Amino acid sequence: MKKNLRSQFPLLQADNELVYLDNAATTQTPSVVLDEIYKYYTKYRANIHRGIYDISEHASGAYEQVREIVARFIGADDISQIIFTRGTTESINLVAHGWAETHVQKGDEILVSELEHHSNFVPWYEVCKKTGAQMKIISLSDDFTLDMDAYARMLSKKVKLVCVTAISNVTGTTNDISTITRMAHEYGAKVLVDGAQGVAHRSCDVEKDDMDFFAFSGHKMYGPTGVGVLYGKPELLASMDPFLYGGGMVDLVSLEEVTYRDVPTRFEGGTPPIAQVIGLGAAVQFIETIGIQEICNHERMLSDYAHEKLSKIDGLTLFHPVINGSSILSFSMKGIHPHDIAAICNTQNIAIRAGHHCAQPLMKRLGVSATARISFGIYNTKEDIDALILALHAVQEKFI
């Protein structure tokens, strides 16, 4: 990183000693994002779309402009392909209710990778329960990458949907999305990509990678909580039912008939998270100003450094692929529970996560009930990793 970006994050400035290594859970917010949100609340707060007065026009314009910003950022052709939601979970549920429940039937199959977060697992479990379709798991190889041969064998005309994460929130495995979509499309299957851990760390291009659906959250990309995005191909969005009915998404309402507004507005029932969408736009611009390649290189350097240092600790097992590993690393330590690792790190003001990371099927595959996890953001440094390594030695001393 050309300069230390820590100074642009008020929380990290206020607590200068904090070593924040839980970016996969949520990232910190830079001033430019906070400023945009503050500006909305103090200068032009109004509800959008229906106001015939200046500040409402201003708010509507700012809100709609973020669609353009996001579309460009992920390589979408058209702003109508960008739906604002509350986050990845809601985006995936929208596809599950609005599309899968009416396009998947008994006898069909949905393939879900073993790496998935519960939010890209449980909705498909429920869709299969309701429709009678079958959910099948694409397994993980021993090197923590998806078993692409198994995937190839599982594909058939029965497969209607393949659900994979861009980057695993546990192992940091980076999936080869363009290959996954190409293979699925040969059988006419659609692909939903969970981009929650992707967008802030790797270039994600929905057109180039030919994704059918793409979901992500603002709060994992330096934006505010409470906002996310669903991208969909136009023909899929056109055939999708709304799942939040109410104001904002209707055209005409009478006792006899209700007509709905066009895509994407028909999927945004109710007053949307206006301030958060505006903040999301600022977050995208923040990432673009630094440059996604620069971010990727910096985090790769950190991840390689951490991989090397962690590997040297006796009794530590890493769950992280050597190739295609991203800025997320999980590990366990012999005889020490991940909670205790995290609690002792906390006494040194180092924030790491411990638990099942909402990926219980993956925990089972890894043969553990929980892992300790570190995940980097643009403000992390080698010194942060050095501090962690020292803390892990202290953990061992306590427990030996």
Added chain:
Amino acid sequence: MDIYSEIILDHYKHPHHHGLLSDVKDHITVHNPLCGDTITIEVMTDPHDRIENVGFESTGCAISTATMSMLSDRIIGKTCEDVIQMTPEDIQSMLGVTLSPSRIKCAILGQEAVVRSLEHKA
């Protein structure tokens, strides 16, 4: 405050009542949904419904395992009602440490296991 006291670490490394009782067939398992930790437990009672013996196995952190260990010692001779009456404060004072809200969840899993096991028998 260092919650990893000598006593807690000792109970974690060498938990009392560890291992399921061979002469009790019923065992039940409780989970902490936040972290996926589990305790599998068997409780033996006498004809007056007093706890005679406890055996458990767990995948848990130092706090949850040490609490289960200390609790097992403490509840011998007690009734289900006595165990239900224990408050999170009682458990913290038994441990001799103050816990943050998220770690209190680790500590009360053992109590839940005992109560559920007794209810299961009843």
